Amino acid sequence: MKLDTSGLESFTPFHGGGNDLCGGFSSVPSFELPSSTNFDDFQKKAMQMVKPAKGTTTLAFIFKEGVMVAADSRASMGGYISSQSVKKIIEINPYMLGTMAGGAADCQFWHRNLGIKCRLHELANKRRISVTGASKLLANILYSYRGMGLSVGTMIAGWDETGPGLYYVDSEGGRLKGTRFSVGSGSPYAYGVLDNGYRYDMSIEEAAELARRSIYHATFRDGASGGVASVYYVGPDGWKKLSGDDVGELHYKYYPVVPSSVEQEMTEVATS
Amino acid sequence: MECVFGLVGDGFAVVVADTSAVHSILVHKSNEDKIMILDSHKLLGASGESGDRVQFTEYIQKNVHLYQFRNGIPLTTAAAANFTRGELATALRKNPYFVNILLAGYDKETGPSLYYIDYIATLHKIDKGAFGYGSYFCLALMDRHYHRGMSVEEAIDLVDKCIMEIRSRLVVAPPNFVIKIVDKDGAREFAWRESIKDVGAPTA
Numbered sequence: 483m484k485l486d487t488s489g490l491e492s493f494t495p496f497h498g499g500g501n502d503l504c505g506g507f508s509s510v511p512s513f514e515l516p517s518s519t520n521f522d523d524f525q526k527k528a529m530q531m532v533k534p535a536k537g538t539t540t541l542a543f544i545f546k547e548g549v550m551v552a553a554d555s556r557a558s559m560g561g562y563i564s565s566q567s568v569k570k571i572i573e574i575n576p577y578m579l580g581t582m583a584g585g586a587a588d589c590q591f592w593h594r595n596l597g598i599k600c601r602l603h604e605l606a607n608k609r610r611i612s613v614t615g616a617s618k619l620l621a622n623i624l625y626s627y628r629g630m631g632l633s634v635g636t637m638i639a640g641w642d643e644t645g646p647g648l649y650y651v652d653s654e655g656g657r658l659k660g661t662r663f664s665v666g667s668g669s670p671y672a673y674g675v676l677d678n679g680y681r682y683d684m685s686i687e688e689a690a691e692l693a694r695r696s697i698y699h700a701t702f703r704d705g706a707s708g709g710v711a712s713v714y715y716v717g718p719d720g721w722k723k724l725s726g727d728d729v730g731e732l733h734y735k736y737y738p739v740v741p742s743s744v745e746q747e748m749t750e751v752a753t754s
Numbered sequence: 755m756e757c758v759f760g761l762v763g764d765g766f767a768v769v770v771a772d773t774s775a776v777h778s779i780l781v782h783k784s785n786e787d788k789i790m791i792l793d794s795h796k797l798l799g800a801s802g803e804s805g806d807r808v809q810f811t812e813y814i815q816k817n818v819h820l821y822q823f824r825n826g827i828p829l830t831t832a833a834a835a836n837f838t839r840g841e842l843a844t845a846l847r848k849n850p851y852f853v854n855i856l857l858a859g860y861d862k863e864t865g866p867s868l869y870y871i872d873y874i875a876t877l878h879k880i881d882k883g884a885f886g887y888g889s890y891f892c893l894a895l896m897d898r899h900y901h902r903g904m905s906v907e908e909a910i911d912l913v914d915k916c917i918m919e920i921r922s923r924l925v926v927a928p929p930n931f932v933i934k935i936v937d938k939d940g941a942r943e944f945a946w947r948e949s950i951k952d953v954g955a956p957t958a
Contacts, residue, residue: 523921542804606909621805621808622809623810623856624805628805650762650782652805654803654804654805655803655804655805655806655808655809656777656803656805656808657804657805657808658782658783658786658804660783663782670779670780673780683784730759
């Protein structure tokens with residue numbers, strides 16, 4: 483069964499190398515629907531196919547006071563949770579943060595590399611690099627490794643001379659400037675809560691609570707996200723970690739257990 | 755789902771593109787400008803893979819500027835189109851760029867022109883053209899209502915008809931579009947057609 487929707491499928495680099503080139507061009511890009519024997523399984527498989535592959539939830543948004551960045555801390559290998567305490571918000575320099583989604587090693591290495599390049603820029607030009615410049619450096623590096631299997635879905639958030647800046651950069655070479663982004667398998671869930679609760683003129687506490695709540699709701703619904711919801715704030719003086727709450731505890735904070743009145747108590751049946 | 759289309763009128767050329775940046779089922783952004791102003795009198799509307807689109811069009815833009823700096827005169831639209839096609843063709847058998855391009859320009863000697871350049875380095879000089887799923891709806895509409903020497907009002911009217919058709923008939927239609935125009939006074943943004951306004955930072 484084929485559903486011809488080439489727009490949903492991003493252009494994948496030609497499979498199998500050069501000899502496959504002509505074959506790759508002639509076939510119409512299509513969206514393979516999963517084949518399975520029963521309907522429930524089909525639904526689950528179809529959902530798995532469209533969900534973003536990177537098992538995490540990260541988000542960042544610009545508001546009046548600066549940039550709020552938040553992420554979960556779960557690392558999963560298929561169905562196995564390998565760690566509940568991964569640092570997914572990477573400190574590039576004292577006024578710029580990067581988020582990690584995709585391959586952990588790829589993200590850590592390239593963010594560290596970006597930090598080096600930013601520092602070199604500072605030393606060479608006697609001024610701090612802008613968020614635009616830093617994200618462009620990273621995007622160009624990732625573009626040059628296009629098709630070689632890097633898996634990076636990151637947001638660069640920072641404060642420079644022009645004010646707060648937020649860019650989304652991924653390993654396909656895409657780079658987007660924006661005010662609200664969420665990346666990872668839990669991102670659709672986070673977007674739902676984030677888009678609805680967002681206002682430009684929020685206070686820092688309100689924004690932090692919105693970020694924390696969005697991460698919590700994503701971890702609730704997405705199996706590949708969980709652990710600790712970390713929230714960072716980037717202001718004119720640089721970044722500051724605001725909170726790191728275990729999402730299990732957040733659940734009971736948002737939905738406290740209400741002792742329900744017992745309607746019918748089980749009693750011993752009197753035997754005559 | 756990306757739609758880019760354009761047409762040539764009386765002393766001007768117009769290029770229209772949708773403005774959504776999409777990743778599978780997620781819309782990351784609905785105000786992404788996909789029509790690059792190549793130089794003072796050229797527009798480059800591009801659709802395709804996100805990394806390729808930005809990197810390739812910026813590469814073309816910088817090379818067009820370089821020619822102008824080196825030689826003191828700007829490239830003609832035809833020359834820019836042939837250069838773009840040449841770059842796509844050279845990369846095709848090694849490391850292809852998946853970008854479809856509509857290049858519109860105005861030259862003092864030859865007037866407005868529109869070039870269709872697709873990802874396998876096809877080049878055509880055309881009066882009207884379209885890329886993407888929107889093309890299924892726009893092309894016939896443009897064939898029906900287009901005539902040589904349309905005024906700006908008539909052309910924008912046709913553009914609005916196409917946008918309305920895409921919005922009503924395409925299953926996952928992009929909500930917002932940007933319209934850019936190039937004529938003897940230069941290349942500039944003409945209008946946005948937004949049905950979803952992004953709640954962003956207020957402009958200073």
